[in-house]
Amino acid sequence: MIFEDLPTTPTSEELIDKAFSRAARSGNAKSGLEAQQSMLQTAANIMSDNLENVVTAWPDFEYDVDPFYYELADAILDVSIAHSDGSGDDEPTTGVDALRQSLSQVSWAGRKTREIHEEYQSRLRKTDIDTARKHRQQAFARLADIVEQVDEHLRLINDARNELRDLPEINADEPTIVVAGYPNVGKSSLVNDVTNARGETDSYPFTTTGIGLGHFERDHIRYQIVDTPGLLDRPPQERNEIESQAVSALEHLADCVLVLLDPSGECGYPIESQLELRDAIEDQFENVPVLTIGNKADRSRDVEAEYYMSVETGENVETVLEAAIEAISYEPELPFDG
Structure with missing residues:
Protein backbone atom coordinates (compact mmCIF):
# COMPACT_ATOMS: atom_id res chain seq x y z
CA MET A 1 0.00 0.00 0.00
CA ILE A 2 1.25 3.44 -0.93
CA PHE A 3 1.57 4.78 2.65
CA GLU A 4 2.63 1.55 4.36
CA ASP A 5 6.42 2.01 4.33
CA LEU A 6 6.62 5.68 5.29
CA PRO A 7 9.44 6.15 7.82
CA THR A 8 9.05 7.80 11.21
CA THR A 9 9.60 11.57 11.04
CA PRO A 10 11.98 12.94 13.68
CA THR A 11 11.08 15.90 15.86
CA SER A 12 13.23 19.00 15.64
CA GLU A 13 14.86 18.14 18.96
CA GLU A 14 15.76 14.64 17.81
CA LEU A 15 17.19 15.93 14.55
CA ILE A 16 19.25 18.69 16.20
CA ASP A 17 20.62 16.28 18.82
CA LYS A 18 21.57 13.77 16.13
CA ALA A 19 23.27 16.38 13.95
CA PHE A 20 25.25 18.06 16.71
CA SER A 21 26.36 14.86 18.42
CA ARG A 22 27.65 13.47 15.11
CA ALA A 23 29.30 16.83 14.43
CA ALA A 24 31.08 16.72 17.79
CA ARG A 25 32.49 13.27 17.01
CA SER A 26 33.70 14.37 13.60
CA GLY A 27 35.34 17.44 15.14
CA ASN A 28 37.17 15.35 17.74
CA ALA A 29 38.78 13.36 14.96
CA LYS A 30 40.44 16.47 13.52
CA SER A 31 42.07 19.67 14.72
CA GLY A 32 42.25 23.38 13.99
CA LEU A 33 40.25 24.87 11.11
CA GLU A 34 39.67 21.41 9.67
CA ALA A 35 37.80 20.38 12.81
CA GLN A 36 35.49 23.40 12.63
CA GLN A 37 34.82 22.81 8.94
CA SER A 38 34.14 19.12 9.52
CA MET A 39 31.72 19.86 12.36
CA LEU A 40 29.77 22.34 10.26
CA GLN A 41 29.64 20.07 7.22
CA THR A 42 28.53 17.06 9.27
CA ALA A 43 25.77 18.92 11.12
CA ALA A 44 24.45 20.67 8.01
CA ASN A 45 24.50 17.50 5.90
CA ILE A 46 22.63 15.48 8.51
CA MET A 47 19.99 18.17 8.88
CA SER A 48 19.51 18.82 5.17
CA ASP A 49 19.57 15.12 4.22
CA ASN A 50 17.06 14.16 6.91
CA LEU A 51 14.73 17.04 6.06
CA GLU A 52 14.85 16.20 2.36
CA ASN A 53 14.28 12.51 3.10
CA VAL A 54 11.14 13.39 5.08
CA VAL A 55 9.72 15.03 1.96
CA THR A 56 10.87 12.54 -0.68
CA ALA A 57 9.53 9.58 1.34
CA TRP A 58 5.99 10.77 0.60
CA PRO A 59 4.34 10.16 -2.77
CA ASP A 60 3.33 13.12 -4.90
CA PHE A 61 -0.37 13.44 -4.10
CA GLU A 62 -1.09 15.08 -7.43
CA TYR A 63 0.55 12.48 -9.67
CA ASP A 64 1.26 9.31 -7.68
CA VAL A 65 -1.78 8.84 -5.45
CA ASP A 66 -4.94 7.26 -6.83
CA PRO A 67 -8.05 9.46 -6.35
CA PHE A 68 -9.50 6.79 -4.04
CA TYR A 69 -6.56 6.99 -1.65
CA TYR A 70 -6.29 10.76 -2.05
CA GLU A 71 -9.85 11.32 -0.86
CA LEU A 72 -9.55 8.65 1.81
CA ALA A 73 -6.38 10.30 3.12
CA ASP A 74 -8.10 13.68 3.02
CA ALA A 75 -10.96 12.25 5.08
CA ILE A 76 -8.65 10.75 7.67
CA LEU A 77 -6.31 13.67 8.13
CA ASP A 78 -8.48 15.73 10.41
CA VAL A 79 -5.60 18.04 11.27
CA SER A 80 -6.42 21.75 11.36
CA ILE A 81 -3.34 23.90 11.74
CA ALA A 82 -3.07 27.56 10.83
CA HIS A 83 -0.36 28.13 8.26
CA SER A 84 0.75 31.71 7.77
CA ASP A 85 1.10 32.98 4.24
CA GLY A 86 3.26 35.85 5.43
CA SER A 87 0.50 38.41 5.19
CA GLY A 88 -0.50 38.18 8.83
CA ASP A 89 -3.78 36.49 7.99
CA ASP A 90 -3.82 32.88 9.11
CA GLU A 91 -6.40 30.53 7.65
CA PRO A 92 -6.92 26.98 8.89
CA THR A 93 -5.79 24.32 6.46
CA THR A 94 -6.94 20.74 6.83
CA GLY A 95 -6.50 17.26 5.41
CA VAL A 96 -4.10 16.60 2.56
CA ASP A 97 -3.63 20.34 1.98
CA ALA A 98 -2.24 20.75 5.51
CA LEU A 99 0.10 17.82 4.97
CA ARG A 100 1.33 19.20 1.65
CA GLN A 101 1.95 22.60 3.20
CA SER A 102 3.95 21.00 6.00
CA LEU A 103 6.00 19.01 3.49
CA SER A 104 6.65 22.25 1.61
CA GLN A 105 7.85 23.95 4.78
CA VAL A 106 10.19 21.07 5.59
CA SER A 107 11.54 21.19 2.04
CA TRP A 108 12.23 24.90 2.55
CA ALA A 109 14.09 24.13 5.77
CA GLY A 110 16.25 21.57 3.96
CA ARG A 111 17.26 24.17 1.39
CA LYS A 112 17.97 26.77 4.06
CA THR A 113 20.32 24.45 5.96
CA ARG A 114 22.33 23.92 2.79
CA GLU A 115 22.49 27.67 2.18
CA ILE A 116 23.74 28.29 5.73
CA HIS A 117 26.37 25.60 5.27
CA GLU A 118 27.64 27.17 2.07
CA GLU A 119 27.66 30.67 3.59
CA TYR A 120 29.68 29.72 6.65
CA GLN A 121 32.07 27.27 5.02
CA SER A 122 33.43 30.09 2.90
CA ARG A 123 33.96 32.14 6.07
CA LEU A 124 35.77 29.31 7.83
CA ARG A 125 38.36 29.10 5.06
CA LYS A 126 39.48 32.71 5.50
CA THR A 127 40.04 33.19 9.23
CA ASP A 128 41.93 32.13 12.35
CA ILE A 129 40.85 29.30 14.62
CA ASP A 130 39.14 31.46 17.27
CA THR A 131 37.09 33.36 14.71
CA ALA A 132 36.33 30.10 12.90
CA ARG A 133 34.98 28.62 16.12
CA LYS A 134 32.70 31.65 16.58
CA HIS A 135 31.47 31.37 12.97
CA ARG A 136 30.79 27.66 13.43
CA GLN A 137 28.84 28.36 16.63
CA GLN A 138 26.82 31.03 14.83
CA ALA A 139 26.10 28.58 12.02
CA PHE A 140 24.98 25.94 14.54
CA ALA A 141 22.61 28.44 16.15
CA ARG A 142 21.09 29.35 12.79
CA LEU A 143 20.79 25.71 11.74
CA ALA A 144 19.01 24.84 14.98
CA ASP A 145 16.71 27.82 14.57
CA ILE A 146 15.68 26.70 11.07
CA VAL A 147 14.90 23.17 12.25
CA GLU A 148 12.99 24.43 15.28
CA GLN A 149 10.86 26.61 13.00
CA VAL A 150 9.47 23.51 11.29
CA ASP A 151 8.96 21.39 14.43
CA GLU A 152 5.17 21.78 14.18
CA HIS A 153 5.30 20.62 10.56
CA LEU A 154 7.52 17.64 11.37
CA ARG A 155 5.07 16.55 14.06
CA LEU A 156 2.10 16.96 11.72
CA ILE A 157 3.85 14.87 9.06
CA ASN A 158 4.57 12.10 11.55
CA ASP A 159 0.97 12.15 12.82
CA ALA A 160 -0.24 11.86 9.22
CA ARG A 161 2.13 8.96 8.64
CA ASN A 162 0.79 7.15 11.72
CA GLU A 163 -2.81 7.62 10.60
CA LEU A 164 -2.34 6.64 6.96
CA ARG A 165 0.06 3.71 7.20
CA ASP A 166 -2.69 1.39 8.51
CA LEU A 167 -5.19 2.07 5.75
CA PRO A 168 -6.74 -1.09 4.31
CA GLU A 169 -4.71 -2.40 1.39
CA ILE A 170 -6.98 -2.20 -1.63
CA ASN A 171 -5.73 -2.28 -5.20
CA ALA A 172 -7.33 0.74 -6.81
CA ASP A 173 -6.36 -0.54 -10.27
CA GLU A 174 -8.32 -3.78 -10.05
CA PRO A 175 -12.00 -3.91 -11.12
Whole structure:
Protein backbone atom coordinates (compact mmCIF):
# COMPACT_ATOMS: atom_id res chain seq x y z
CA MET A 1 0.00 0.00 0.00
CA ILE A 2 1.25 3.44 -0.93
CA PHE A 3 1.57 4.78 2.65
CA GLU A 4 2.63 1.55 4.36
CA ASP A 5 6.42 2.01 4.33
CA LEU A 6 6.62 5.68 5.29
CA PRO A 7 9.44 6.15 7.82
CA THR A 8 9.05 7.80 11.21
CA THR A 9 9.60 11.57 11.04
CA PRO A 10 11.98 12.94 13.68
CA THR A 11 11.08 15.90 15.86
CA SER A 12 13.23 19.00 15.64
CA GLU A 13 14.86 18.14 18.96
CA GLU A 14 15.76 14.64 17.81
CA LEU A 15 17.19 15.93 14.55
CA ILE A 16 19.25 18.69 16.20
CA ASP A 17 20.62 16.28 18.82
CA LYS A 18 21.57 13.77 16.13
CA ALA A 19 23.27 16.38 13.95
CA PHE A 20 25.25 18.06 16.71
CA SER A 21 26.36 14.86 18.42
CA ARG A 22 27.65 13.47 15.11
CA ALA A 23 29.30 16.83 14.43
CA ALA A 24 31.08 16.72 17.79
CA ARG A 25 32.49 13.27 17.01
CA SER A 26 33.70 14.37 13.60
CA GLY A 27 35.34 17.44 15.14
CA ASN A 28 37.17 15.35 17.74
CA ALA A 29 38.78 13.36 14.96
CA LYS A 30 40.44 16.47 13.52
CA SER A 31 42.07 19.67 14.72
CA GLY A 32 42.25 23.38 13.99
CA LEU A 33 40.25 24.87 11.11
CA GLU A 34 39.67 21.41 9.67
CA ALA A 35 37.80 20.38 12.81
CA GLN A 36 35.49 23.40 12.63
CA GLN A 37 34.82 22.81 8.94
CA SER A 38 34.14 19.12 9.52
CA MET A 39 31.72 19.86 12.36
CA LEU A 40 29.77 22.34 10.26
CA GLN A 41 29.64 20.07 7.22
CA THR A 42 28.53 17.06 9.27
CA ALA A 43 25.77 18.92 11.12
CA ALA A 44 24.45 20.67 8.01
CA ASN A 45 24.50 17.50 5.90
CA ILE A 46 22.63 15.48 8.51
CA MET A 47 19.99 18.17 8.88
CA SER A 48 19.51 18.82 5.17
CA ASP A 49 19.57 15.12 4.22
CA ASN A 50 17.06 14.16 6.91
CA LEU A 51 14.73 17.04 6.06
CA GLU A 52 14.85 16.20 2.36
CA ASN A 53 14.28 12.51 3.10
CA VAL A 54 11.14 13.39 5.08
CA VAL A 55 9.72 15.03 1.96
CA THR A 56 10.87 12.54 -0.68
CA ALA A 57 9.53 9.58 1.34
CA TRP A 58 5.99 10.77 0.60
CA PRO A 59 4.34 10.16 -2.77
CA ASP A 60 3.33 13.12 -4.90
CA PHE A 61 -0.37 13.44 -4.10
CA GLU A 62 -1.09 15.08 -7.43
CA TYR A 63 0.55 12.48 -9.67
CA ASP A 64 1.26 9.31 -7.68
CA VAL A 65 -1.78 8.84 -5.45
CA ASP A 66 -4.94 7.26 -6.83
CA PRO A 67 -8.05 9.46 -6.35
CA PHE A 68 -9.50 6.79 -4.04
CA TYR A 69 -6.56 6.99 -1.65
CA TYR A 70 -6.29 10.76 -2.05
CA GLU A 71 -9.85 11.32 -0.86
CA LEU A 72 -9.55 8.65 1.81
CA ALA A 73 -6.38 10.30 3.12
CA ASP A 74 -8.10 13.68 3.02
CA ALA A 75 -10.96 12.25 5.08
CA ILE A 76 -8.65 10.75 7.67
CA LEU A 77 -6.31 13.67 8.13
CA ASP A 78 -8.48 15.73 10.41
CA VAL A 79 -5.60 18.04 11.27
CA SER A 80 -6.42 21.75 11.36
CA ILE A 81 -3.34 23.90 11.74
CA ALA A 82 -3.07 27.56 10.83
CA HIS A 83 -0.36 28.13 8.26
CA SER A 84 0.75 31.71 7.77
CA ASP A 85 1.10 32.98 4.24
CA GLY A 86 3.26 35.85 5.43
CA SER A 87 0.50 38.41 5.19
CA GLY A 88 -0.50 38.18 8.83
CA ASP A 89 -3.78 36.49 7.99
CA ASP A 90 -3.82 32.88 9.11
CA GLU A 91 -6.40 30.53 7.65
CA PRO A 92 -6.92 26.98 8.89
CA THR A 93 -5.79 24.32 6.46
CA THR A 94 -6.94 20.74 6.83
CA GLY A 95 -6.50 17.26 5.41
CA VAL A 96 -4.10 16.60 2.56
CA ASP A 97 -3.63 20.34 1.98
CA ALA A 98 -2.24 20.75 5.51
CA LEU A 99 0.10 17.82 4.97
CA ARG A 100 1.33 19.20 1.65
CA GLN A 101 1.95 22.60 3.20
CA SER A 102 3.95 21.00 6.00
CA LEU A 103 6.00 19.01 3.49
CA SER A 104 6.65 22.25 1.61
CA GLN A 105 7.85 23.95 4.78
CA VAL A 106 10.19 21.07 5.59
CA SER A 107 11.54 21.19 2.04
CA TRP A 108 12.23 24.90 2.55
CA ALA A 109 14.09 24.13 5.77
CA GLY A 110 16.25 21.57 3.96
CA ARG A 111 17.26 24.17 1.39
CA LYS A 112 17.97 26.77 4.06
CA THR A 113 20.32 24.45 5.96
CA ARG A 114 22.33 23.92 2.79
CA GLU A 115 22.49 27.67 2.18
CA ILE A 116 23.74 28.29 5.73
CA HIS A 117 26.37 25.60 5.27
CA GLU A 118 27.64 27.17 2.07
CA GLU A 119 27.66 30.67 3.59
CA TYR A 120 29.68 29.72 6.65
CA GLN A 121 32.07 27.27 5.02
CA SER A 122 33.43 30.09 2.90
CA ARG A 123 33.96 32.14 6.07
CA LEU A 124 35.77 29.31 7.83
CA ARG A 125 38.36 29.10 5.06
CA LYS A 126 39.48 32.71 5.50
CA THR A 127 40.04 33.19 9.23
CA ASP A 128 41.93 32.13 12.35
CA ILE A 129 40.85 29.30 14.62
CA ASP A 130 39.14 31.46 17.27
CA THR A 131 37.09 33.36 14.71
CA ALA A 132 36.33 30.10 12.90
CA ARG A 133 34.98 28.62 16.12
CA LYS A 134 32.70 31.65 16.58
CA HIS A 135 31.47 31.37 12.97
CA ARG A 136 30.79 27.66 13.43
CA GLN A 137 28.84 28.36 16.63
CA GLN A 138 26.82 31.03 14.83
CA ALA A 139 26.10 28.58 12.02
CA PHE A 140 24.98 25.94 14.54
CA ALA A 141 22.61 28.44 16.15
CA ARG A 142 21.09 29.35 12.79
CA LEU A 143 20.79 25.71 11.74
CA ALA A 144 19.01 24.84 14.98
CA ASP A 145 16.71 27.82 14.57
CA ILE A 146 15.68 26.70 11.07
CA VAL A 147 14.90 23.17 12.25
CA GLU A 148 12.99 24.43 15.28
CA GLN A 149 10.86 26.61 13.00
CA VAL A 150 9.47 23.51 11.29
CA ASP A 151 8.96 21.39 14.43
CA GLU A 152 5.17 21.78 14.18
CA HIS A 153 5.30 20.62 10.56
CA LEU A 154 7.52 17.64 11.37
CA ARG A 155 5.07 16.55 14.06
CA LEU A 156 2.10 16.96 11.72
CA ILE A 157 3.85 14.87 9.06
CA ASN A 158 4.57 12.10 11.55
CA ASP A 159 0.97 12.15 12.82
CA ALA A 160 -0.24 11.86 9.22
CA ARG A 161 2.13 8.96 8.64
CA ASN A 162 0.79 7.15 11.72
CA GLU A 163 -2.81 7.62 10.60
CA LEU A 164 -2.34 6.64 6.96
CA ARG A 165 0.06 3.71 7.20
CA ASP A 166 -2.69 1.39 8.51
CA LEU A 167 -5.19 2.07 5.75
CA PRO A 168 -6.74 -1.09 4.31
CA GLU A 169 -4.71 -2.40 1.39
CA ILE A 170 -6.98 -2.20 -1.63
CA ASN A 171 -5.73 -2.28 -5.20
CA ALA A 172 -7.33 0.74 -6.81
CA ASP A 173 -6.36 -0.54 -10.27
CA GLU A 174 -8.32 -3.78 -10.05
CA PRO A 175 -12.00 -3.91 -11.12
CA THR A 176 -13.96 -3.65 -7.91
CA ILE A 177 -17.43 -4.65 -6.77
CA VAL A 178 -18.65 -2.85 -3.65
CA VAL A 179 -21.36 -4.59 -1.62
CA ALA A 180 -23.79 -2.31 0.22
CA GLY A 181 -26.94 -2.63 2.31
CA TYR A 182 -28.12 -2.65 5.90
CA PRO A 183 -26.44 -4.92 8.48
CA ASN A 184 -27.45 -8.59 8.47
CA VAL A 185 -28.70 -8.63 4.87
CA GLY A 186 -25.93 -11.05 3.85
CA LYS A 187 -23.11 -8.79 2.65
CA SER A 188 -20.22 -10.42 4.49
CA SER A 189 -21.65 -13.85 3.74
CA LEU A 190 -21.59 -13.02 0.03
CA VAL A 191 -18.01 -11.74 0.14
CA ASN A 192 -16.88 -14.81 2.07
CA ASP A 193 -18.84 -17.19 -0.14
CA VAL A 194 -17.44 -16.08 -3.48
CA THR A 195 -13.84 -15.45 -2.37
CA ASN A 196 -11.20 -16.51 0.07
CA ALA A 197 -12.07 -13.51 2.19
CA ARG A 198 -12.18 -15.12 5.61
CA GLY A 199 -9.53 -13.36 7.63
CA GLU A 200 -9.03 -10.67 4.96
CA THR A 201 -10.39 -7.92 7.12
CA ASP A 202 -8.94 -4.59 8.12
CA SER A 203 -10.43 -1.41 9.47
CA TYR A 204 -10.65 2.12 8.26
CA PRO A 205 -9.33 4.31 11.08
CA PHE A 206 -12.73 5.97 11.47
CA THR A 207 -14.89 2.81 11.68
CA THR A 208 -15.13 0.26 14.46
CA THR A 209 -15.58 -2.79 12.24
CA GLY A 210 -13.28 -4.27 9.64
CA ILE A 211 -13.98 -4.14 5.94
CA GLY A 212 -14.47 -7.40 4.12
CA LEU A 213 -12.12 -7.73 1.16
CA GLY A 214 -11.96 -10.69 -1.17
CA HIS A 215 -10.89 -11.62 -4.67
CA PHE A 216 -12.06 -13.95 -7.40
CA GLU A 217 -11.05 -14.56 -11.01
CA ARG A 218 -13.00 -14.75 -14.23
CA ASP A 219 -11.34 -15.19 -17.62
CA HIS A 220 -7.92 -14.55 -16.07
CA ILE A 221 -9.05 -11.20 -14.65
CA ARG A 222 -8.92 -10.69 -10.89
CA TYR A 223 -11.85 -8.84 -9.31
CA GLN A 224 -12.05 -7.31 -5.87
CA ILE A 225 -15.25 -7.51 -3.89
CA VAL A 226 -15.54 -5.24 -0.88
CA ASP A 227 -17.95 -4.94 2.02
CA THR A 228 -17.69 -1.64 3.91
CA PRO A 229 -19.49 -1.87 7.27
CA GLY A 230 -19.72 1.51 8.94
CA LEU A 231 -20.00 3.35 5.62
CA LEU A 232 -22.62 1.95 3.25
CA ASP A 233 -24.76 0.15 5.79
CA ARG A 234 -26.80 3.11 7.01
CA PRO A 235 -28.44 6.26 5.62
CA PRO A 236 -26.24 9.25 4.63
CA GLN A 237 -27.71 11.44 7.39
CA GLU A 238 -26.31 9.04 10.00
CA ARG A 239 -22.73 9.32 8.74
CA ASN A 240 -20.34 11.84 10.20
CA GLU A 241 -18.38 14.22 7.98
CA ILE A 242 -15.33 11.99 7.73
CA GLU A 243 -17.41 8.92 6.89
CA SER A 244 -19.28 10.87 4.22
CA GLN A 245 -16.02 11.89 2.62
CA ALA A 246 -14.84 8.28 2.73
CA VAL A 247 -17.97 7.25 0.84
CA SER A 248 -17.04 9.85 -1.76
CA ALA A 249 -13.65 8.16 -2.01
CA LEU A 250 -15.40 4.86 -2.70
CA GLU A 251 -16.91 6.43 -5.81
CA HIS A 252 -13.41 6.35 -7.32
CA LEU A 253 -12.90 2.72 -6.32
CA ALA A 254 -16.23 1.11 -7.20
CA ASP A 255 -16.84 -0.18 -10.71
CA CYS A 256 -20.15 -1.72 -9.68
CA VAL A 257 -22.26 -1.62 -6.50
CA LEU A 258 -24.44 -4.49 -5.34
CA VAL A 259 -27.15 -3.29 -2.94
CA LEU A 260 -28.41 -6.28 -1.00
CA LEU A 261 -31.97 -6.27 0.31
CA ASP A 262 -33.57 -8.67 2.78
CA PRO A 263 -37.30 -8.85 1.99
CA SER A 264 -37.79 -11.45 4.70
CA GLY A 265 -37.29 -8.77 7.36
CA GLU A 266 -34.95 -11.02 9.34
CA CYS A 267 -32.22 -8.37 9.19
CA GLY A 268 -34.25 -6.17 11.54
CA TYR A 269 -34.83 -3.29 9.13
CA PRO A 270 -38.11 -2.70 7.26
CA ILE A 271 -37.91 -3.07 3.51
CA GLU A 272 -38.97 0.57 3.08
CA SER A 273 -35.84 1.71 4.93
CA GLN A 274 -33.71 -0.66 2.89
CA LEU A 275 -35.09 0.77 -0.34
CA GLU A 276 -34.45 4.32 0.88
CA LEU A 277 -30.82 3.39 1.50
CA ARG A 278 -30.67 1.83 -1.97
CA ASP A 279 -31.99 5.07 -3.50
CA ALA A 280 -29.42 7.11 -1.58
CA ILE A 281 -26.62 4.85 -2.81
CA GLU A 282 -27.85 5.19 -6.40
CA ASP A 283 -27.75 8.96 -6.01
CA GLN A 284 -24.25 8.83 -4.52
CA PHE A 285 -22.87 6.46 -7.17
CA GLU A 286 -24.61 7.99 -10.16
CA ASN A 287 -21.71 7.21 -12.50
CA VAL A 288 -21.41 3.56 -11.41
CA PRO A 289 -23.76 0.63 -12.18
CA VAL A 290 -25.87 -0.08 -9.08
CA LEU A 291 -27.68 -3.43 -9.04
CA THR A 292 -30.51 -4.19 -6.61
CA ILE A 293 -30.24 -7.74 -5.28
CA GLY A 294 -32.95 -9.47 -3.28
CA ASN A 295 -31.09 -11.86 -0.98
CA LYS A 296 -32.59 -14.69 1.08
CA ALA A 297 -34.78 -15.49 -1.91
CA ASP A 298 -35.41 -18.94 -0.45
CA ARG A 299 -37.46 -17.19 2.25
CA SER A 300 -39.02 -14.22 0.49
CA ARG A 301 -39.04 -12.41 -2.86
CA ASP A 302 -41.44 -9.74 -1.70
CA VAL A 303 -39.45 -6.84 -3.17
CA GLU A 304 -38.79 -5.56 -6.67
CA ALA A 305 -35.16 -6.31 -7.55
CA GLU A 306 -33.07 -6.89 -10.63
CA TYR A 307 -31.82 -10.22 -9.35
CA TYR A 308 -32.77 -12.63 -6.59
CA MET A 309 -30.39 -14.99 -4.84
CA SER A 310 -29.75 -16.87 -1.63
CA VAL A 311 -26.20 -16.86 -0.34
CA GLU A 312 -27.19 -19.50 2.20
CA THR A 313 -28.33 -22.02 -0.43
CA GLY A 314 -26.10 -20.74 -3.26
CA GLU A 315 -29.10 -20.02 -5.50
CA ASN A 316 -28.23 -17.55 -8.30
CA VAL A 317 -25.05 -16.31 -6.59
CA GLU A 318 -23.05 -16.97 -9.75
CA THR A 319 -25.73 -15.22 -11.81
CA VAL A 320 -25.37 -12.10 -9.68
CA LEU A 321 -21.59 -12.17 -10.01
CA GLU A 322 -21.82 -12.53 -13.77
CA ALA A 323 -24.25 -9.61 -13.90
CA ALA A 324 -21.78 -7.47 -11.94
CA ILE A 325 -18.92 -8.49 -14.23
CA GLU A 326 -20.98 -7.66 -17.29
CA ALA A 327 -21.94 -4.29 -15.81
CA ILE A 328 -18.28 -3.48 -15.19
CA SER A 329 -17.24 -4.47 -18.74
CA TYR A 330 -13.58 -4.41 -17.73
CA GLU A 331 -11.14 -4.53 -20.61
CA PRO A 332 -7.55 -5.24 -19.56
CA GLU A 333 -4.86 -3.17 -21.18
CA LEU A 334 -3.08 -5.22 -23.81
CA PRO A 335 0.50 -4.59 -24.93
CA PHE A 336 0.75 -2.73 -28.21
CA ASP A 337 1.75 -5.23 -30.86
CA GLY A 338 2.30 -2.83 -33.73
